[in-house]
Amino acid sequence: MADRPLPPPETAVEWLESMTLIRRFEERAGEQYTRAKVGGFLHLAIGEEATIVGAVAALRPTDYMIATYRSHGQALARGSEPGRVMAELFGRVDGLCRGRGGSMHMFDLERRFMGGFGIVGGNLPLAAGFGLTSDYLGSDDATLCQFGDGASNQGTFGETLNLAALWSLPVVFMVTNNQFGMGTSLERHSAQTNLQTKGEGFGVPGMQCDGMDVIDTWAVTSEAMRIAREERQPVLVEALNYRFRGHSIADPEDYRSEDEVLEWSKRDPLVTFGDRLVAEGILNDEQREAIDLQAIETVDAAVAFADASPEPEPSSLYDDVYVLSDQVRGWYSADHRGAGVQKGEDLS
Amino acid sequence: MAEMRYREALNQALAEELERDPNVYLMGQDISVFGGAFKVTEGLMDRFGEKRIRDTPISENTIVGLGVGSAMTGLRPVIELMTINFSLLALDQIINHAAHVRYMFGGQVSVPLVVRMPQGAGHQLGPTHSHSFEALYLHVPGLLVAVPSTATDAKGLLKTAIRDDNPVIFIEHETLYGQRGEVPDDPDFTVPFGLAAIRRAGSDVTIIGISRMAQTAERAAEQLAADHGIEAEVIDPRTLRPLDLDTILESVAKTNRCVIVEEGWPHGGVGANLAALIQEQGFDDLDAPVGRVTGVDAPMPYAKSLEQISFPHEEQVIEATLALFGDRKRASRG
Ligand SMILES: Cc1ncc(C[n+]2csc(CCOP(=O)(O)OP(=O)(O)O)c2C)c(N)n1
Numbered sequence: 001m002a003d004r005p006l007p008p009p010e011t012a013v014e015w016l017e018s019m020t021l022i023r024r025f026e027e028r029a030g031e032q033y034t035r036a037k038v039g040g041f042l043h044l045a046i047g048e049e050a051t052i053v054g055a056v057a058a059l060r061p062t063d064y065m066i067a068t069y070r071s072h073g074q075a076l077a078r079g080s081e082p083g084r085v086m087a088e089l090f091g092r093v094d095g096l097c098r099g100r101g102g103s104m105h106m107f108d109l110e111r112r113f114m115g116g117f118g119i120v121g122g123n124l125p126l127a128a129g130f131g132l133t134s135d136y137l138g139s140d141d142a143t144l145c146q147f148g149d150g151a152s153n154q155g156t157f158g159e160t161l162n163l164a165a166l167w168s169l170p171v172v173f174m175v176t177n178n179q180f181g182m183g184t185s186l187e188r189h190s191a192q193t194n195l196q197t198k199g200e201g202f203g204v205p206g207m208q209c210d211g212m213d214v215i216d217t218w219a220v221t222s223e224a225m226r227i228a229r230e231e232r233q234p235v236l237v238e239a240l241n242y243r244f245r246g247h248s249i250a251d252p253e254d255y256r257s258e259d260e261v262l263e264w265s266k267r268d269p270l271v272t273f274g275d276r277l278v279a280e281g282i283l284n285d286e287q288r289e290a291i292d293l294q295a296i297e298t299v300d301a302a303v304a305f306a307d308a309s310p311e312p313e314p315s316s317l318y319d320d321v322y323v324l325s326d327q328v329r330g331w332y333s334a335d336h337r338g339a340g341v342q343k344g345e346d347l348s
Numbered sequence: 349m350a351e352m353r354y355r356e357a358l359n360q361a362l363a364e365e366l367e368r369d370p371n372v373y374l375m376g377q378d379i380s381v382f383g384g385a386f387k388v389t390e391g392l393m394d395r396f397g398e399k400r401i402r403d404t405p406i407s408e409n410t411i412v413g414l415g416v417g418s419a420m421t422g423l424r425p426v427i428e429l430m431t432i433n434f435s436l437l438a439l440d441q442i443i444n445h446a447a448h449v450r451y452m453f454g455g456q457v458s459v460p461l462v463v464r465m466p467q468g469a470g471h472q473l474g475p476t477h478s479h480s481f482e483a484l485y486l487h488v489p490g491l492l493v494a495v496p497s498t499a500t501d502a503k504g505l506l507k508t509a510i511r512d513d514n515p516v517i518f519i520e521h522e523t524l525y526g527q528r529g530e531v532p533d534d535p536d537f538t539v540p541f542g543l544a545a546i547r548r549a550g551s552d553v554t555i556i557g558i559s560r561m562a563q564t565a566e567r568a569a570e571q572l573a574a575d576h577g578i579e580a581e582v583i584d585p586r587t588l589r590p591l592d593l594d595t596i597l598e599s600v601a602k603t604n605r606c607v608i609v610e611e612g613w614p615h616g617g618v619g620a621n622l623a624a625l626i627q628e629q630g631f632d633d634l635d636a637p638v639g640r641v642t643g644v645d646a647p648m649p650y651a652k653s654l655e656q657i658s659f660p661h662e663e664q665v666i667e668a669t670l671a672l673f674g675d676r677k678r679a680s681r682g
Contacts, residue, residue, distance in 0.1 A: 039472030039652055091472070091651030102474045102650030118476035119434070120406045153405035154437075181406055183382030189405040255381050311653040321646050333614055333645035 004215045009282045015057060015214050016277060017291050019049035019270050022073040024295040025082060028303060029072065029089055029103075033249050037307075038089045040102045043070040047212075047244035050269035051176050052077050054209075054217025055144060055239070058225050064130040064143040066114040066123050069104035074146070078113040080106075082298055083305030092309035099312045100320075120181075121154025123147060124173065128160050131169030131234070142170040142229040144221070150181020150189060152198055164234040165203035172224045173199070174237045176211060182247045183255040199236035211241030212267045244268075350533050354496075355525040357503035358388045358464075362426065364535045365510045366396050369424060372510060373400040375411060376428030385430045386466060386525050408437040412463060416445045419461040419515075426510060432467040432519065433479050446515040447490030458513045464506070466520040468560060468611060469648050469659045478648035478655075480612035482558060485517040486588045486621065492516040492541060493588040497562040499529030501586055504539025512541070521560040542590035546599070550579035553605040553669055556596060557584055558618050561609040561641075561660060568609075568665035578669065588618060596622070597630045605672045607639035611659050614642040636672040641665050 006012050026044040033042045045052060048070075056077040059065060067074045075085050080096060088095030089103055096108050097116075106116035114130060117123040127145030134141045151157065152175050164171050175195050179186050186193050196206030209220035217239055224235040242264040246253050253261075277283045283291075322328050352360070365372050374389060380403045383390035393401040404411045408429060415425040429435050435442065446459050469478035485493045492514050496502040502520065509516040547557075547566050550573075557565030562584035569580035581599050585592060600606050606626055608619035619640035626638050643659045 040650060041473060041477070088650075091653070095651075097650075099651035099654065100475070100647075100649045102472060105474050105476070105650070118474065119437070121437075150406045153407045155407065155409055181377075182385075183378045184403055184405075188381075188403060312649070312651050314654070314657055317644060317649065317654055317657065318646050331645070 004219055006276070006280060006282065007215065007218070011057075012277055012282055013291070015053050015218075016270070016273055016283075017295070018053045018077050019214065019273065020291050020295040021082065021298060022049045022052060022076055023270055024292070024299045025072060025076060025085070025302070028299045029086070030245070030249060032089065032303065038103065039091065040104070041069065042089075042103050042249045043247065044245045044249075045070050045073040045243070047264070047268070048176065048178060048241050049073060050214040050273065051211035051217055051239045051241045054211075054214040055146065055174060055221045057214075057218045058221035059144055060141070062112060062139075062141045063225070064112050064114050064127070064134075064141065066127050066130070066143065067116065067146040068120070068123065068148060068151070069116070069118045071106050071116050072103065075106045075108055075113050075116075078108060078111040080108045080111055080113065082302035086302040086306035087309045090306040090309065091311065092306055093312050094305070094309035098316075121147065121151040121156040124151070124154075124156045124160040127171050127173070128164045128169055131164060131171040132167070134170055135167070135232070140170075140229055142172065142225050144172045144174060144225065146174045146176055148181060149175055149177040149179070149186050149195060150184070151175070152195055153189060157198075158202060161199045161202040161204045161234065161236065168232040169234055170228040170232055171234045172221065172228050172237060173204070173234065174221065174239055176239045176241060178241050178243045180243070180247070180255070183251075185255065196236060196238035204234050204236050206236045206238065208238045208240065211239030212269045212272070214269060214273055242267075349530045351528055352499060352531050353525065354499040354502050354520075354527050354529070355386060355388050357499040357529070357531045358506055358520070359390060359392070360531070360533070361503040361506040361510075362389065362392060363395065365426075365507055366392065366400060368535070371422060372424045372426060373402065374426050374428065375402045375404055375415060377404055377406055377430050379403060379428050384428060386522070388464075388525070389428065408434050409441050412438040412441040413445065415461045415463070416441055416449065416459055416515075419459045420449060420457045424460050424510060426462045426464060429463060429465040431477065431522070432465045432481050433477050435463065435465055435481065438463075442491070442515075442517070443488050447488050451490060459515045460513045461515045462506070462509045462518050463516070464518040464520060466522045466525070468522045469643070469655060470523055472650055472652055472655055474650040475647035480559070480610070480643065482519055482588055482610070483612050483617045483621070485519070486618060487616070490515065491589060493519065494541065494586065495519045495559040495588060496586065497521070497524065497557070497560055497584055499527060500531050501539055501545070503531050504537055505541070505586065507538045508541055511538070519559060524560055539586065541587045542592050543586065544592035544595040545584045545586055546581060546595070547584050548580065548582040550581035550603070552579045552603055553581070553607065553672060554596070554599040554603045555580045555582050555665065555669065556606065556608045556622060557582060558588070558608070558610040561611055564660060564662055565609045565665055568662040568669070571662060572666055572669055576670065578673070580669065593625060593629070596626065597633075600626060600630050601633045604633055604635040606634070607641060607665065607669050607672065609641040609660055609665050611643050614640060614645055617642050639668040639672055641668045
């Protein structure tokens with residue numbers, strides 16, 4: 001599929017920049033994890049950059065995007081400030097979610113990046129809900145929902161595809177087939193391994209793209225978004241890709257061979273796309289190098305920003321549990337803040 | 349006796365029961381090749397084969413449903429849900445079917461099913477991945493609920509769970525898997541349901557700790573003795589259904605004070621339930637209101653600084669206990 005023509009040079013360069021930023025960001029996030037700056041689970045998207053950038057490039061700024069616990073890259077590609085993404089990983093007040101969500105739960109409403117969800121398959125119904133809103137309000141915004149091959153086995157997959165088709169919702173479901181759900185390979189978890197066909201019985205046609213190729217991903221996703229937006233027809237896109245790192249940081253990877261990883265790494269989306277831009281005269285080697293240096297600098301600044309951001313105040317613990325109003329001015333609770341009844345908020 | 353970790357004790361219990369009964373089989377995500385997300389099932393696939401150690405897709409509700417179906421027809425499934433957080437997807441099968449099928453069909457069938465899963469906060473996994481749900485399952489008639497806090501109980505209670513003909517919600521704890529204990533290696537060793545363990549004897553106050561909070565309670569009790577001269581009796585109920593209320597009431601009759609420690613939310617919590625039972629049945633024995641120490645009444649935040657103040661530690665247990673004694677004991681603080 002490498003025979004698709006390049007996009008205009010500025011666009012091509014932008015995509016390479018975006019993929020490079022994600023790669024460097026993820027590498028640094030992994031490093032910060034080993035220094036205990038980042039806690040919890042850390043799922044990196046190294047190897048999956050083309051799927052992220054190609055898909056996001058097919059969206060309008062007002063389209064909705066929703067993804068999984070592996071979504072620092074989606075936030076970055078949507079334009080979230082790298083410093084705020086890193087600060088969320090650090091659990092600081094300047095994090096995208098003020099340190100409440102962490103790595104698995106990124107969210108940036110302003111950029112219509114609608115999260116970051118830790119429950120496998122949990123985001124599909126929400127995506128259909130965004131589609132419902134667009135439809136209801138008569139807007140032509142559409143939604144892109146990314147989830148993994150493993151998630152295609154959840155009940156929410158079939159239930160959501162059926163409803164989206166039944167109600168003609170403008171949603172593109174993108175299954176990022178990175179060949180594994182944690183340590184279980186595709187053929188060991190799904191009877192149908194040609195995932196693009198998995199929606200047909202629900203009335204959701206399938207398409208496939210090379211998720212290691214940013215241009216193909218962009219082209220196929222763009223067509224799928226057009227169908228969703230203009231024909232009010234949900235589409236299932238299977239993006240074939242591979243994660244180069246473990247499922248999360250602590251993964252011994254006994255379930256796959258080094259040869260397999262090596263074989264896929266020959267298709268490293270950054271390398272192949274960068275090579276092509278040089279081969280076709282869009283960039284010279286120095287310019288290519290400069291893109292990388294710029295990404296490293298941006299990530300350095302993101303780490304510095306996150307480091308300088310304060311930890312959340314203990315007194316903020318109960319912020320945002322409820323929308324406070326005349327009806328709910330606070331609530332009574334008896335929790336371990338001390339013996340006796342406590343006020344969840346000031347009940348003045 | 350052999351020293352082993354909590355996870356190894358569970359592994360041994362599973363291996364022994366798989367060995368003992370050919371109708372026992374395991375099912376769960378990443379339990380065979382991967383050995384389980386917390387390595388509890390490591391090595392079992394090599395020993396018992398794919399027919400009995402079954403990797404499933406990520407389909408929690410359906411996995412539990414299959415378990416219920418096969419349990420109704422003669423098998424004894426032991427299901428591992430990767431964590432208790434994902435059991436929310438299976439609540440329909442757990443409550444509407446596992447718990448109620450026997451009753452609904454007039455006792456014609458039973459559901460000898462075990463659903464094993466770890467719970468708990470402390471690993472900075474944020475709101476969706478840090479739940480403690482013993483209270484949720486305690487709520488449901490038809491289910492048995494085990495909350496082992498030591499390696500020995502993990503093994504002994506799991507074996508009892510597998511042998512019992514009722515559906516058992518078997519709640520492990522993420523932070524306990526690496527803890528060591530002396531565990532009997534006799535394949536006939538079991539721990540009965542409905543028998544609380546007295547972890548520490550004392551006469552001044554009864555502290556009941558649920559799941560890992562039994563350990564927090566024990567450490568708090570040592571400090572109460574050292575710093576305040578208060579001798580706490582620490583009780584680990586080990587199973588919440590059936591509940592050994594007798595042991596709790598006997599202790600309260602002796603100490604006249606009680607504090608309940610749990611990791612989950614306060615409203616509708618285990619402590620709320622136990623406090624009601626204790627005041628209903630032991631009102632005359634109480635010299636102070638029953639104290640509760642719980643997780644905070646909010647979702648679990650990711651940031652370490654916030655997470656650490658969101659679930660109980662020794663200091664909150666000590667504070668809640670001292671509060672039951674009024675100013676007399678507080679004065680001797682520090
Ligand atoms: C309902 C639910 N079950 C189990 C898990 C634990 N878990 C997290 S990621 C994962 C594998 C998901 O694989 P896939 O959907 O292919 O996405 P990938 O991680 O490969 O991007 C599992 C089992 C979870 N988060 N949610």
